[in-house]
Amino acid sequence: MPEPAADRLPAARRPARHATRRALRGLGLIGLLLLIGLGAMAAVLALRAAPLVGERLTIQRSLQRIASQGLESEAAIRAAFDKQKQIDAAIVSLDGRDLEIRREDGRFLIDYAYEKELPLVEPVSLLIRFHGSVAP
Secondary structure, eight states: OOOOHHHHSOTTTSOOHHHHHHHTSOOOHHHHHHHHHHHHHHHHHHHHHHHHHHHHHHHHHHHHHHHHTTOOSHHHHHHHHHHHHHHOTTOOSOOGGGOEEEEETTEEEEEEEEEEEEEEETTEEEEEEEEEEEOO
């Protein structure tokens, strides 16, 4: 019976049998628990950040609707956004006075930027900066 290739090597270069078995064992219990813990933390973070992202999408849609109306003054745009804010309770982070409105090529461009702080664990929080721009 021919001897295996690993047995023909000198003893110093021969791979240890327990090392190759250990490498093939896969994920251990501690590794699995750490992986589950990290996944759970990521899921909690995503669930807590979802309302903030939803608010940003609502603000973007509202401003696109307002921009498509073709309003002719900054005051009218701000008033329309404040009216939309009263109608849609999801918008709480931004007011009409927070909008940056500028005129370019005969049309208004509406920019907005705001920050939201998401508390995670007592001394740690996550700061999310939202910004966007809307043009008709």
